[in-house]
Amino acid sequence: xxxxxxxxxxxxxxxGEKVFLECVQDMDHENMFWYRQDPGLGLRxxxxxxxxxxxxxxxxxxxYSVSREKKERFSLILESASTNQTSMYLCATVAGGxxxxxxxxxxxxxxxx
Amino acid sequence: AQSVTQPDIHITVSEGASLELRCNxxxxxxxxxFWYVQSPGQxxxxxxxxxxxxxxxxxxxxxxxxxxRSQSSFxxxxxxVHWSDAAEYFCAVGPSYNTDKLxxxxxxxxxxxx
Numbered sequence: 001x002x003x004x005x006x007x008x009x010x011x012x013x014x015x016g017e018k019v020f021l022e023c024v025q026d027m028d029h030e031n032m033f034w035y036r037q038d039p040g041l042g043l044r045x046x047x048x049x050x051x052x053x054x055x056x057x058x059x060x061x062x063x064y065s066v067s068r069e070k071k072e073r074f075s076l077i078l079e080s081a082s083t084n085q086t087s088m089y090l091c092a093t094v095a096g097g098x099x100x101x102x103x104x105x106x107x108x109x110x111x112x113x
Numbered sequence: 114a115q116s117v118t119q120p121d122i123h124i125t126v127s128e129g130a131s132l133e134l135r136c137n138x139x140x141x142x143x144x145x146x147f148w149y150v151q152s153p154g155q156x157x158x159x160x161x162x163x164x165x166x167x168x169x170x171x172x173x174x175x176x177x178x179x180x181x182r183s184q185s186s187f188x189x190x191x192x193x194v195h196w197s198d199a200a201e202y203f204c205a206v207g208p209s210y211n212t213d214k215l216x217x218x219x220x221x222x223x224x225x226x227x
Contacts, residue, residue, distance in 0.1 A: 004156070035217075040122070042203060042219040043157075058214070090156060099145055099164050102215065104156030 003027070004093055004105040012111045019078040021108050023091030029103075030096050032074040034058075034066065037088040037107070049074055081112045115140050117206050119218035126194050127226050134189040134221050136204035146187040147205040147215065148178055157203060163187065174198070199225045 007022035023032065031050055035043040035058075045058030047066040055066050063085060067075045074093075078085055088109050092102040116139045126132055138144055145164050149157040161172025168180040178189045187204060201222045207215040 033214075040219055042119075043217040045214060048214065092157075099162070101147075101159045101162070102157075104149075104158070106154070106156045 004091060004103050006089075006091055006105040006108050008108050009106060010109050010111075012113065013078075013081050014113050015082060017078075017081050017112075019081050019110065019112075021076040021078075021089055021091075021110070023074045023076070023093075023105055025072055025074075025093040025103070027093065027095070027103070028071065029093040030071075031094045032068065033092040033094075033102065034064075034074065034076045035090045035092065036060070037090055043090065046076065081110075083112050086110060086112045115206060115216050117204050117216050117218040119202075119204055119221050121221045122219070123222045123224065125224040125226060128196050129193050132189075132191045132194045132198070132223070134202050134204075134223070136187045136189065136218060137185050138187065138204075138206045139185065140206055144206045146178075146180060147207070148172065148176070148187075148189050149203045149205060149217075150174075151201045151203065151220075153200070160189070160202075194223075194225055196225045196227060199223055 003026045005024050033048040034046040037043050044060050049055045049068045065077045088107050090107045091105040094100050094102045118137045147162045148160040151157045160176050161170050163170045163180045171177050176191050201220045203220045204218040205215040
């Protein structure tokens, strides 16, 4: 079974802090995604990556950056956390091909005070 | 632009009743369509998917969905709901251009009463 793990289930940070959310997958998938999930808005794509050191902006990249130094690890960075970044963050991974299933991690619920 | 609409934000059904969750999409070409389920406190899990062929697709946990091109719909159904089906359900369409990006709907929260 594919396993996607996220570094924290719950995280509380203060405004202005730098925040790192980490995602690790064990299936050698090329593609990895970061979404944020908000009530009534569904899942919105922040960034995605097709390969090591490659990244593409999603629909809402402002205020975020990402890093992919190793194939299995995809990090989401909030350079200076703000209260409007309080949300559930989901990581997903998929083998190449648009028809393939995306496998999701359990999510990190981030609260920015 | 590609989009997905789930018109029902919240649905409540009794255990044992039938269920239909609606999904409408806007897409210029032949879509890939997906239904995912998110149980409380968990990530999303794929229920079923459609790309081509038989327009009625079977998924896990007794769910099925029917693709209707004329109505741009991909509704999810289950003949008899169990209490454990209480969750949030997301419809998704893809790919977006030449990427593996999916467009997700806003979700439908299902509540099941005993």
